[in-house]
Amino acid sequence: MFSIRVQSDDFDIASEQKRLCEGRTDIGAVVTFTGLCRDEAGALTALELEHYPGMAEEEMTRVLEKARQRWPLDGATLIHRHGKIAPGGNIVLVVTASRHRKAAFAAAEFLMDYLKTHAPFWKKEHRKDGTSGGWVEAKHADDQALEKWSGA
Amino acid sequence: MFSIRVQSDDFDIASEQKRLCEGRTDIGAVVTFTGLCRDEAGALTALELEHYPGMAEEEMTRVLEKARQRWPLDGATLIHRHGKIAPGGNIVLVVTASRHRKAAFAAAEFLMDYLKTHAPFWKKEHRKDGTSGGWVEAKHADDQALEKWSGA
Amino acid sequence: MIKLVYFAWVRERIGRPEETVTLPADVKTVSDLIAWLKTRGEEYAYAFEQAPLIRAAIDKVHVKHDAAIADAREIAFFPPMTGG
Amino acid sequence: MIKLVYFAWVRERIGRPEETVTLPADVKTVSDLIAWLKTRGEEYAYAFEQAPLIRAAIDKVHVKHDAAIADAREIAFFPPMTGG
Secondary structure (H helix, E strand, C coil): CEEEEEECCCCCHHHHHHHHHCCCCCCCEEEEEEEECCCCCCCEEEEEEEECCCHHHHHHHHHHHHHHHHCCEEEEEEEEECEEECCCCEEEEEEEEECCHHHHHHHHHHHHHHHHHHCCEEEEEEECCCCEEEECCCCHHHHHHHHCCCCC | CEEEEEECCCCCHHHHHHHHHCCCCCCCEEEEEEEECCCCCCCEEEEEEEECCCHHHHHHHHHHHHHHHHCCEEEEEEEEECEEECCCCEEEEEEEEECCHHHHHHHHHHHHHHHHHHCCEEEEEEECCCCEEEECCCCHHHHHHHHCCCCC | CEEEEECHHHHHHHCCCEEEECCCCCCCEHHHHHHHHHCCCHHHHHHCCCHHHCEEEECCEEECCCCECCCCCEEEEECCCCCC | CEEEEECHHHHHHHCCCEEEECCCCCCCEHHHHHHHHHCCCHHHHHHCCCHHHCEEEECCEEECCCCECCCCCEEEEECCCCCC
16 A cells, blocks of 8 residues: 655554554565654744645655655555644654565665655744744755665 | 563554653654564464574664664664564564664664574464474575675 | 746745746746746845755646746746755 | 573474583584584484584674684574574
8 A cells, every 4th residue: 555645633653554564464574764853952842844735745646656666665655744843743754565674674765865855845943932943954965865866 | 762672572663662752852763664474375374483582682782782883873672572473463673763864764774684684583484284384594685684784 | 827836935035825927928948937037026036046046846846947838837936845 | 511502493403492511621612512512413413414504602692603612601503593
């Protein structure tokens, strides 16, 4: 089963993993990646995730299709939240299931690298002092991470 | 928090992830790997996991220590079950938490590659026809997977 | 008539999330469109001051600035993405 | 006196999970120990017929066959691991 979701509600990794694996005995490996709202300095009240409705879903579907063409996946789920998310809260979930652990790991990492750079979401900081900390800047490291997947 | 466990009881990935992250806002990325009892042919009643008590825990602790020396981890959990496990059941869990997704992914994959080849566990097949399918053979691919970590 | 949509600080600088415009006949590519928008006022000049950084999508698919607009119904402009 | 422990098919072939033995003075390494065990009966010869494949641990730490036994308290023999 392959699915993508864009939602403001939180998600539960155990239910999502169960949904992929329930009633199946052909899956040997499941990898999950959870991206969380980080606030090392303790200065944020929330990150606000803006997205491009419609394109977000379409792009996540395209990215998932790319991963399926590349690895023998038995199932995968992508969930990206939007709206205000407090420090420590869930932002994004990738779940990949495969017969083989290498495929599950590689596909999950690939999906995250592509989501970071291709899925139309933007983070804005809301600070405890009442000011807006502005828009989070894209990281060069995220673009570099993509290069790993450009060969082969 | 870093911990390892060897147990016959099942585990729950959501509780394990929560245990690592609860009350923290410095973790940006959590990766989980779940290894499941696979039975594509539908011929098994169970896999039986034998282990070397004492050494299993020690080796898992050593492997975790290696990962901590290599990546900036904020927490990690390793759980390996023993005893009979039915097809579709959980066998092993690795959870890694880090500020950075690359570290969480790499450490989880490294931990699995090391657990596969270093943790003293052995799988025996129990078949539906009442016979023992014998001991699962080690895969050359698992030894090869380790080579990836030998540089750097 | 084409729909333009803006996100994140591009939206904030322009001051609106979307608008519908009629393009001059000589606006053939995304680059042409950006150049034309910049003539429409300070807010556009500010939003596109570092034009090469701005990402574009035509009908919800990422495109480069040299992409032809052709029969596009919706063109989006936004900063590099920071989701995930 | 040293404790020997066996796992998986090594255990099954030898027919016991563990035993305590007194080693001859010339058994200095894991290889020596395997060679000595193979002289103790068919079940040992069978368990160690492909000796290079068998893994060993001294006091719960993986070792190679050329490792010195020295003051070991417990030596384990087992097939390549298949957990995870």
